[in-house]
Amino acid sequence: MRREEDLNERRVCIDRLRKAIEELRELQAKVHQCAERSRLVDALADARRAAEDLSQSLPVGLDPSDLVELTAVLNDYLERLYAPFQRTEGSLKIFLGNLRQLLNDLPLEPPQLRELRSEVERLEVWKRTQHFPAPAMWEMERDLPILGRKLQAMLEVLLAPSSDTVAGPQKRRQKPPVDPHIVDLKRLVREFYEDITRQGRRGDIHEQICMRLANHDRPPNVKWRSLSWPHALVRHSKAVRTWISKAIHQAR
Incomplete structure (x- = not known):
């Protein structure tokens, strides 16, 4: 009976891990789009600072209203560009929170699972997402593929036949x-x-x-x-x- 319960728990973990890998792929696509935007955001932020500085040092007689208007336009555009960043950061926090629970529910054996979890917990995006400031988009883009590989490796460990789940004297040949x-x-x-x-x-x-x-x-x-x-x-x-x-x- 206990063995059957363990097998059922293992199957549930496999299904949850597969779902997490799919969710991570979707999240990676969003992070990549935000990372592409980040260069434009940086350039516009520099332009806004330049306009603000220039408006404070115009020669006497020149009207700074155009620069003030330009700064307002840049502020509005930057807010719209930042909107996906905030949504993506929020999605990442939710995903990693759910993933923490999943990793807590994984079996402790075989030892490869513990080793892979330790490697996941050393990722910068894993450590910093729960704290301020949140990781930059380029850090997310760097670490999420690594996280995906670790989760895939965990899945392969769980899918590998163990000595107590393979019937008969010989194991089936695995792909x-x-x-x-x-x-x-x-x-x-x-x-x-x-x-x-x-x-x-x-x-x-x-x-x-x-x-x-x-x-x-x-x-x-x-x-x-x-x-x-x-x-x-x-x-x-x-x-x-x-x-x-x-x-x-x-x-x-």
Whole structure:
């Protein structure tokens, strides 16, 4: 009876973990959009400060009303740009709160689960989301893919057959585990592709994707893994373009 209860609890944890991974992917897309906006926000904030400073030091006889009006327009636009940031930060706090409860409910064995949880708790986004100030968007964009890989690894540990759940003297042959790094990398490529096409940008899409990937992880076991994505595109154009094209169309 106890064994059956343990198996049922394990199945529930697996379902909850799968759902959390899907929610995290949606959250990553929102964070990526906010990170793209952050550069515009920084530039406009600099322009607003410059307008405010200039309005205080105009030569006598010049009317500062235009600068005051410009500052007001910039303030209004910045507020609208910041709105998704606040919603995304709120969504992240809720997600991580629910994830904490899920991790508390996971079994303590095997030891890999404890090790993975320890790695999750060392992430900056995990530590700082509950405190002020909240992590910056670029920190979220950096840490959430790592968090996703850790959750995927936890799921694989839970799905792996244990000695007391495999019937018969021999275990069934398991499919090779999916590399979570590759899964995350292909997802990121598809997000970049969708963002570029949605914005209607012209030019070489593969080149634009490589510029965005920059020094992001490269696939293992490829000749160009030691090069940045832009350099790899120059030196191994056909191979890089083929890999990106397959990643784009894999789930389409």
